[in-house]
Amino acid sequence: MGRRGKKKGRPVSGWLVFDKPVGMGSTEAVAKIKWLFQAEKAGHAGTLDPLASGMLPIALGEATKTVPYVMDGAKVYRFTVAWGEERSTDDLEGPVTKTSEIRPSEEQIRALLPKYTGVIMQTPPQFSAIKIAGERAYDLAREGEVVEIPAREIEIGRLDLISSSDGRSVFEVECGKGTYVRSLARDMGRDLGCFGHIAELRRTEVEPFTADDLVTLEMLEEAARPTADTVEEGDWAVRYEALDACLLDTGAALEYLPQVTITDDVAARIRLGNPVIIRGRDAPVEADEACATARGRLVAIGAIEAGMFKPKRVFTV
Structure with a gap:
């Protein structure tokens, strides 16, 4: 062996x-x-x-x-859209594919924002990590193939216009998993009839x-x-x-998960995969997922059923 x-x-x-x-x-x-x-x-x-x-x-x-x-977890991005050009990658990296002399007004942009708030359908960029028939979309795009990427459901908590001048607009968006900010720029540009792409992008928060x-x-x-x-x-x-x-x-x-404080002895039992009785007046009685901690350190993630903590994943340190 x-x-x-x-x-x-x-x-x-x-x-x-x-x-x-x-x-x-x-x-x-x-x-x-x-x-x-x-x-x-x-x-x-x-x-x-x-x-x-x-x-x-x-x-x-x-x-x-x-x-x-x-x-x-939810994510927050601050991004700048440059109007007047659409690019193959929907950001500065790719070549220009469409142009327009139109530049949207602040009022036009603000009127569009509700369309991009809440649960919406979004088509990911051609240059993305989405798998198409087992291959990454960006690999196919680099080979010159135009692939049909199905739209999928995403959630936008908020989309705010921060400033707009000189053919550029700065936005802040709070969104859920799977959102492509590059697609937001592309789609808003098409809706406004002027085209657009991401000129700057910064992620400022990832919950928690x-x-x-x-x-x-x-x-x-x-x-x-x-x-x-x-x-x-x-x-x-x-x-x-x-x-x-x-x-x-x-x-x-x-x-953000319910927290259960345990002793070292109980922690040792949980790390062996054993369920334990949760004691204490403030201990949750039911929870699909909760954390057990000892001396402030994470011991396990598990479910609480009828006052019993049942470990699903344990941590050694």
Whole structure:
């Protein structure tokens, strides 16, 4: 029997709310963070295009188990639409495909916004990660194929016009999972009869994280830089201590779920997969999903039925 390979990296866990710069892809960002932290595992909660900046939540270690909960959260974007041109990619990257001399007025734009609020149907861009017959749409688009991508239901909580001048308009949108902001720019341009594409895009929030949680690449590189003393002594633990201070606890992604506080003894039983009785006057009696925590640390996600916590997913750290 072959021996299992030793895991590479540190068993560090938590969420890094990364302020991704323009020009860096989401996969590249995850690889950079994983390397800086020397983490065993890493993943992100929601792709950002290279031309977009802003919040890219990156999960390390055990936090990767909570990625779906962040993926389902609401997101807020601030974006600029340049009117008069439609592009193949619906942003600055692709060539111009349609042009117009028309420029919409602020009144025309505001009158259109209700059409893009609530539950609507949206067709993703040709250059997107949607799979068509097993292949990514952007791969087919790069080969010159025009593919039919079916429209799908998305939800827009709000769409606000922030400013409009010189043929450009700035918007802020709060939206649900699966929304393509590039498609919003494209479709609004078509409805206004002037065409449009994304000129700037920044994601400012991913529920439950806020702008106060953002950590820049410069902050991380400064934290990772060994001092003269640590280089002399070979004390790399100091370097990682500064980096780990930038992380949010794994449970930060689940603060909106019902919370159950347990003892260390109960935590040990739950980690073995055993259901336990939930005690306490304020403990929920029923919940499809809830968090069990001990000493402020996430122990498990599970269901509460008739006063019993039944673990579905346990966490080792």
